[in-house]
Structures are given as C-alpha cells and as structure tokens.
Amino acid sequence: MEKLTQIRSQLPALSSQVYLNTGTAGPLPEPVRAAMVESLAAQAAEGRIATEYYVKLNQLKAQVRAKHAALLGCEPEEIALTQNTTDGMNLVTLGVNWQPGDEAITTNLEHPGALFPLFAARERYNITIRIADVLNRPEEAPAVIERLITPRTKLISLSHVSFITGAVLPIREIAEVAHRHGVLVLVDGAQSFGAIPVNVKELGVDFYAVTGQKWLCGPEGVGALYGSRTAAAQLRITFAGYGTAQAYDMYAGLLPKGGVQKLEQGTVQPANLAGQLAACRWLTEEVGTDWAYARIRRLAATARELLARVPGVTVVTPAETAGLVTFQVETDAERVLKALAQQRIIVRTVPHPRSLRLSAGFYNTEEELEQLAEALRPLAQGG
Numbered sequence: 503m504e505k506l507t508q509i510r511s512q513l514p515a516l517s518s519q520v521y522l523n524t525g526t527a528g529p530l531p532e533p534v535r536a537a538m539v540e541s542l543a544a545q546a547a548e549g550r551i552a553t554e555y556y557v558k559l560n561q562l563k564a565q566v567r568a569k570h571a572a573l574l575g576c577e578p579e580e581i582a583l584t585q586n587t588t589d590g591m592n593l594v595t596l597g598v599n600w601q602p603g604d605e606a607i608t609t610n611l612e613h614p615g616a617l618f619p620l621f622a623a624r625e626r627y628n629i630t631i632r633i634a635d636v637l638n639r640p641e642e643a644p645a646v647i648e649r650l651i652t653p654r655t656k657l658i659s660l661s662h663v664s665f666i667t668g669a670v671l672p673i674r675e676i677a678e679v680a681h682r683h684g685v686l687v688l689v690d691g692a693q694s695f696g697a698i699p700v701n702v703k704e705l706g707v708d709f710y711a712v713t714g715q716k717w718l719c720g721p722e723g724v725g726a727l728y729g730s731r732t733a734a735a736q737l738r739i740t741f742a743g744y745g746t747a748q749a750y751d752m753y754a755g756l757l758p759k760g761g762v763q764k765l766e767q768g769t770v771q772p773a774n775l776a777g778q779l780a781a782c783r784w785l786t787e788e789v790g791t792d793w794a795y796a797r798i799r800r801l802a803a804t805a806r807e808l809l810a811r812v813p814g815v816t817v818v819t820p821a822e823t824a825g826l827v828t829f830q831v832e833t834d835a836e837r838v839l840k841a842l843a844q845q846r847i848i849v850r851t852v853p854h855p856r857s858l859r860l861s862a863g864f865y866n867t868e869e870e871l872e873q874l875a876e877a878l879r880p881l882a883q884g885g
C-alpha cells in the first residue's frame with residue numbers, strides 16, 4: 503500500500519471529514535487508541551495497586567521522557583513530564599525568582615498559554631510585561647526584542663510558531679540576544695513540536711514547552727518541558743508533589759530531583775503516558791519525522807498557493823511556514839467557518855487579526871486542500 507494511504511488508514515477521523523485542524527488537536531491514530539485501551543484494560547483487570555504497578559509506571563515515564571528528549575535533541579534528564587504546553591509555561595514563568603519591578607518580554611503573536619502565566623506572575627509579583635510588536639515583521643523579532651530589554655528583564659517568553667499567523671520566529675537569534683543580556687528564554691512549542699524539526703541545543707534556549715495532542719497526534723494530558731541544567735537551577739518550585747522529590751524528611755524538608763525534573767508533580771493516568779509513548783513511536787518509527795516534516799512543509803506551501811488564487815482570500819502567513827496557514831476573507835470569518843463545517847471541512851478562526859487558519863497535517867492530501875480552496879470560492883468575496 504502507498505505510504506500515505508497506509509498512514510491515513512490508521513486515522514479513522516479522516517474518513518468522515520477534511521481534517522485541517524491539527525493545530526488544535528490531531529486525529530488519534532489507531533496505535534495510540536490501542537495503547538490507551540490496553541493500559542485501561544490492564545488497570546481494570548489487575549487493579550491499580552497491582553504488584554510492580556509503580557515500577558512499571560516509572561519505567562513508562564522514563565520511556566516517555568527519553569522519546570521526547572530524542573525528538574527535541576536533548577538528554578532525558580533535561581525533560582520534565584507535564585500535562586500540556588501551558589503547564590510547562592506556568593511552571594517556568596511562575597518559577598522565576600521575580601522581584602517587584604522585574605520585567606518580562608513577550609510578543610503580540612502569543613497564545614494564552616504564554617500570556618496567562620505572565621499575567622499571573624504580574625498579579626503575584628508586580629512585574630512589568632513588555633510586548634514586542636512583531637505581527638508584521640517576525641523576522642525582525644531579535645532586534646525589536648533587544649530594544650525592550652532593560653537591566654530588570656529576567657524572562658523572554660514567546661512561541662516558536664505563532665498560533666495566530668503561523669509565522670516561525672527566529673528563536674536561535676532571539677536566544678543569542680537574550681543571553682548577551684543574561685535573560686532566560688522560554689519557548690512555547692505547541693505549534694512547532696511534531697511539525698518542524700526542533701533541536702533545543704541548536705536553538706540555544708533555556709526552556710521549551712511542548713504537548714502531545716496536536717502535531718504528535720497523541721492524547722490530551724501529557725506534555726514535556728525541556729530545561730537546561732543551568733537554567734533549571736535558577737527556577738523555584740511552584741507545585742511540590744511527590745514527583746518533585748528524590749527524598750524528604752518531615753523536619754528538614756524535601757530534596758528536589760535534579761534539573762528540570764524537580765518541576766514534576768504527582769499522580770498521572772498511565773493510559774495517557776502509554777498513548778503518548780505510542781504516538782512518539784508511531785511518528786518516529788512508522789511515519790518518520792523527516793518524511794512528516796517535509797510533507798507538512800510542502801502541503802503548507804501548496805495551501806498558500808491555492809488560497810492566494812481564491813478571490814476574496816488574503817494569505818496572512820509569511821513565506822517561512824510550519825504547518826499553519828492563516829488567511830483572511832472579505833466576508834464574516836465566523837460565517838465562513840460554519841459554512842465550511844457544514845461541508846465537513848474543519849478549520850478554525852483565530853483572533854487579532856480575526857482570520858481563518860488551516861493546519862496542514864502530514865496525513866492530509868493535496869486534494870483536501872483543493873477541496874477547501876473550491877469551497878471558499880463562493881464564500882470569501884465581500885458584497
């Protein structure tokens with residue numbers, strides 16, 4: 503069977519719709535569903551306190567950390583398991599040793615996953631948040647951000663791929679600027695992980711937060727946070743649970759785990775971990791990351807070309823894309839969204855500026871993109 507057909511046969515959600523919203527959540531592959539069901543069946547049959555239950559759970563956690571480390575280009579010791587991207591963003595943002603009057607920098611391309619933890623830190627520690635305007639000039643972000651750095655800046659928090667415009671930010675250059683000024687860099691990798699190659703060491707960032715349910719096609723409930731050893735040593739623990747400690751004493755307190763793993767918390771659902779492990783294996787061993795990244799890139803370029811030819815459509819996403827392609831219509835975006843959904847074509851709207859956004863998954867076909875473009879023809883042009 504042709505590779506794409508084989509991959510699509512493992513994604514049942516594709517048969518009933520044109521699935522162009524992996525940026526919200528990817529379709530669940532059969533091997534992921536099977537691993538989750540198997541885990542739940544074992545829990546029901548053996549009991550959740552079965553002999554070796556915690557030994558196996560710890561092994562599973564180690565396997566999931568190792569898979570994420572391999573995908574991100576770091577050591578397993580530099581990975582903490584989290585619940586999702588936003589969890590990782592919170593753990594770092596609220597863990598900075600803030601003093602009143604300190605400053606953080608972000609951009610006007612960010613998702614609440616980066617913004618809300620900053621707002622919480624401002625509320626709690628009375629910090630100032632500076633917002634870099636890079637909406638129409640993402641490539642200039644290093645210079646724009648550098649102009650906002652002051653001696654009080656402690657953190658730059660921003661996404662690798664903007665959920666609004668789909669722009670890929672020059673993270674390596676931004677990290678170089680930040681480190682010249684002794685500022686930590688936290689990256690929201692929700693729209694990059696599984697969509698484009700990511701190597702945190704080459705990027706030179708301090709922290710990188712990712713999740714499973716989007717481009718990896720994993721379950722909800724498992725994410726990962728990369729943190730270098732030196733950066734992790736500067737962070738305070740916000741949520742302390744048994745996952746945090748190597749050991750503790752009732753009177754002396756806890757001895758945290760080394761590195762970023764001191765940010766891990768407590769009880770987790772093993773079925774989610776089993777699903778996430780299966781998703782990592784499926785992507786790396788069956789689909790192949792190089793194949794997936796190349797295909798996403800090609801499909802996103804095709805989508806840009808097809809959309810640019812539709813009267814009334816303006817493509818917002820710059821030429822350097824990951825898997826997201828954002829476009830505007832001359833008519834009401836919400837009405838267009840609904841009309842597309844009625845034809846079983848699933849995209850989404852994004853705010854500031856109000857636009858529509860498609861996600862080009864590695865499993866999508868060129869025909870599906872043509873279908874979207876054709877469906878937009880009667881919908882996009884204003885009166």
Ligand SMILES: Cc1ncc(COP(=O)(O)O)c(C=O)c1O
Pocket residue numbers: 525526586587588589613614615616661663664665690692693712713725
């Ligand atoms: C850029 C970005 N950051 C964060 C999130 C939130 O991700 P999560 O649900 O994994 O916290 C999303 C999508 O929902 C996103 O697009």
